[in-house]
Amino acid sequence: MELSIHSDASYMKEALRQAQYAFDEGEIPVGAVIVCQNRIVARAYNQTEKLQDVTAHAEMLAITSAANTLGAKYLSECTLFVTLEPCLMCGGALYWSQMGRVVYGASDPKRGVLQVGASVFHPKTQVQGGVMQAEAKALLDTFFKNLRG
Amino acid sequence: MELSIHSDASYMKEALRQAQYAFDEGEIPVGAVIVCQNRIVARAYNQTEKLQDVTAHAEMLAITSAANTLGAKYLSECTLFVTLEPCLMCGGALYWSQMGRVVYGASDPKRGVLQVGASVFHPKTQVQGGVMQAEAKALLDTFFKNLRG
Numbered sequence: 001m002e003l004s005i006h007s008d009a010s011y012m013k014e015a016l017r018q019a020q021y022a023f024d025e026g027e028i029p030v031g032a033v034i035v036c037q038n039r040i041v042a043r044a045y046n047q048t049e050k051l052q053d054v055t056a057h058a059e060m061l062a063i064t065s066a067a068n069t070l071g072a073k074y075l076s077e078c079t080l081f082v083t084l085e086p087c088l089m090c091g092g093a094l095y096w097s098q099m100g101r102v103v104y105g106a107s108d109p110k111r112g113v114l115q116v117g118a119s120v121f122h123p124k125t126q127v128q129g130g131v132m133q134a135e136a137k138a139l140l141d142t143f144f145k146n147l148r149g
Numbered sequence: 150m151e152l153s154i155h156s157d158a159s160y161m162k163e164a165l166r167q168a169q170y171a172f173d174e175g176e177i178p179v180g181a182v183i184v185c186q187n188r189i190v191a192r193a194y195n196q197t198e199k200l201q202d203v204t205a206h207a208e209m210l211a212i213t214s215a216a217n218t219l220g221a222k223y224l225s226e227c228t229l230f231v232t233l234e235p236c237l238m239c240g241g242a243l244y245w246s247q248m249g250r251v252v253y254g255a256s257d258p259k260r261g262v263l264q265v266g267a268s269v270f271h272p273k274t275q276v277q278g279g280v281m282q283a284e285a286k287a288l289l290d291t292f293f294k295n296l297r298g
Contacts, residue, residue: 048222048245049222052216052217052220052221052222053212053213053216053217053222054212054216054222054223054242054245054246055204055209055212055213055242055245060204063202063203063204064202064204067201067202067203068201068202071201072201073197073198073201073202073203074203087241087245088237088238088240088241088244088265088269089237089238089239089240089241089242089244089245090238090241091237091238091241092236092237092238092239092240092241093203093204093238095237095238096197096203096204096236096238097203116237116265116269120237120265
């Protein structure tokens with residue numbers, strides 16, 4: 001089946017491609033893209049190891065990049081696609097950005113923001129999980145299996 | 150009374166100086182310093198307006214800066230002094246950094262991390278509030294009064 005170039009699945013595929021870049025560089029494989037009016041305005045992947053900076057999660061880098069691209073602090077017209085449920089730091093950043101919509105792949109039952117509750121997100125933010133979660137989870141599982149093996 | 154150069158109060162005074170820089174530049178006045186072995190390894194103030202980036206809170210910039218200075222991702226030997234109770238984003242970042250100790254000034258009953266609970270912090274992180282809170286709060290109150298006036 002072909003993906004529409006503007007479908008959620010096509011954007012999540014691009015986020016998965018970002019996660020693969022992280023994987024290839026020995027980073028925990030999480031990728032993100034931010035879409036505004038059917039245009040990708042930011043692509044990023046986790047770089048905490050390379051930058052030696054715990055704040056360099058894919059979502060954080062994508063938020064900063066999208067704001068730079070758009071010249072705007074608030075991203076209420078944008079959608080974030082991210083391969084893993086955001087953590088509390090990224091959930092807090094998404095709140096401040098007033099992100100219009102958040103679509104994520106795999107759940108993170110340990111450090112995911114939804115452990116605290118959907119109230120972390122801005123009241124106007126729509127949140128949807130489980131998009132291509134199998135692919136996102138497989139990449140993470142392989143990464144941690146290799147790390148331990 | 151003179152302050153010891155290595156006292157909590159002296160470091161909070163430096164954080165307040167950072168907050169004043171933010172104030173002078175029209176930013177919400179929050180300042181932070183990170184101290185490691187009695188040495189300030191990072192100073193930062195809120196720059197969300199200047200950088201048009203909601204992630205540019207004083208604490209986030211200080212964490213990144215301290216990690217760069219020390220060449221280390223984890224800051225378990227460090228203390229963060231910040232003039233305002235951290236938000237959830239910064240609380241999440243402090244968790245990932247494994248910050249040894251967090252000392253803050255004014256409370257933030259609206260968006261402060263303690264609304265969610267101390268469990269946001271890393272289990273090893275000591276947290277202490279209310280240090281020079283009057284000064285920190287006065288700066289914030291003046292800022293918002295000017296903004297509205």
